[in-house]
Amino acid sequence: MKKKKPTLYDVAQRANVSIATVSNVLNNKSEASEKTVQRVQQAIKELGYSRNESARSLKSGDSKLIGLIVPDNNPFFTEILSGIQEECQHYDWQVVVANSEESELRQNQLIELLMAQQVSGMIVAPVTDQLNPLARKRDTPIVLVDREIEQLQLPVVKADNIDGSYKATKRLLSNGHKRIGIILASPGISTTIQRRQGYVEALHHMNIGVDEDLIRFGGSYKGTNAQINGGYQSVMDMMNLPSPPTAIFATNHLLMIGAVKALKELRLKIPADISFIGFDDHPWQQISEPSFTIVSQPAFEMGRQAIHALHKFKRHQEISTTSLPLQLVLRESCGTPR
Amino acid sequence: MKKKKPTLYDVAQRANVSIATVSNVLNNKSEASEKTVQRVQQAIKELGYSRNESARSLKSGDSKLIGLIVPDNNPFFTEILSGIQEECQHYDWQVVVANSEESELRQNQLIELLMAQQVSGMIVAPVTDQLNPLARKRDTPIVLVDREIEQLQLPVVKADNIDGSYKATKRLLSNGHKRIGIILASPGISTTIQRRQGYVEALHHMNIGVDEDLIRFGGSYKGTNAQINGGYQSVMDMMNLPSPPTAIFATNHLLMIGAVKALKELRLKIPADISFIGFDDHPWQQISEPSFTIVSQPAFEMGRQAIHALHKFKRHQEISTTSLPLQLVLRESCGTPR
DNA sequence: CTGAAAGCGCTTACAG
């Protein structure tokens, strides 16, 4: 178990060439003759040699490591990770995944730690609109995913939240709903702001005034249960209003679960008593009764696009903003107002 | 953006000491005087210095990187990742996450790649019972998680699958069921074998014979939809039997969803027409009707324990097997046979 | 087409 790993030097000796030649062969520099390449590859195989990427990274400044910082390990971010992993295969990159747990302090520490690991680039779903100032000075390219920060000159890959929210709200309005409650995550993040905006715009287009009592923030606390409770409490509060909503739009998956939970407790049937639109599709929705109309996010694709954006940023300093369409998937949970 | 990162040398110059001293301060070698430490730390702060971990890794042989290889990004493995991340904070480790996509070839490639990245250790949920032979020769410590491989002298952190499956089956038997269908994942992996065994043992203890027609493998194909279809098809096949089961036990989450989907299509009510026990708890179960009795896995804890096991393996060459208890969570989905 | 040599940024005995 303890035999030392073979190095370039060992391979060179066995193949009777210099280490420079071995390195060239390894990197397909194609400056070697057919025979030499053969001999070197033979030696590599015999020794079971594999390159020490730490050394390569130190010398070349390219670690083949990509950092990913997410605020939690929700299925949504996991799906983004899958997209990133798939795309990274093309570039021979590996992904270092870190969890900021919705803490700005932790996030900024992680940026430092990953930079110290010499990652070739980073993809981050920022906690708030404050990114570590260091992120701008240093030369590690960063791409923002899901959530954007306007002030920063950084590539972004996001969903078209305004449009997605607009479509959902419009759907409810077309069904005749006039009092539509919306449950949002934390006030500080771009997704919240944009989903609120889409909602407001849809209302405006139908000349319906915005009632702040129908706009709730259920995601101010971190953790799965806190978000579920946030959705739950938002519904409870709204249904206690003198004039409660006839439809509810929950703008993320956990808020949705909490909201539905509250509705069940209140013995309100969906869609007979109240209409509902949720967020994010998951396998369990195939067996849910009723089936839920939801806004579906192309999370996997967002991951892939983030790697593309990172690649372009690295090569051409190109700062792109990619806004992926959100799809309204119509199912049983929304009807007309009672 | 392109200003070069400061190195140890820059810090040493500014603090008027040698690079060795800076290194000592950085590593808390406590061989430096109070004043020197102060000066060095001052210089570090002023320069915004952060250590190049590639260089450190090359010299010290310790990259502070842990590799994790999972067969897919299911919530179960994501939860394990969360546990690993939490525990890694104590050791200042970062996690490189790779997805083998249930492919043995890909898995073994990933082991190579992560070893080349000089990871200080690896945690792998193996695809089959074949682990890259290299994994044994090399000196990178590996810990197996979830799935075990008997022939290998490697630490394992797993769930007590036999007992979990035994408890679920026994529960169904106590309710009077005699024909219990079980839906398993792929035949080749340890979890499948053990869950089958728990089922068989429970039957034996009640002197009920095993009917191979009631044992189905729904997880032979990779991918979320394939597994769901596997669960679906297993139920369809079993319910077509001359003497169909009165209860069904689905041994993973995706199989469970497929199975319930089939039951709904067949218009069989749970638990009135058929009893059901599933696997893995998820937030959506809070709003499901009926609520499902399930076998719950301590995935987060498995992640934490895996890091512990890795740490012990690294330090004392201690090869431990940790078997975490599985909990049967009683809810509405199982009743008496119709 | 191939090799000798410098150097990436650290750590670690070893002297002093």
Add this chain to the structure above:
DNA sequence: CTGAAAGCGCTTACAG
């Protein structure tokens, strides 16, 4: 308590 120096395993001009 501090410093000079070797060396980890590579890559990359530069000669030949």
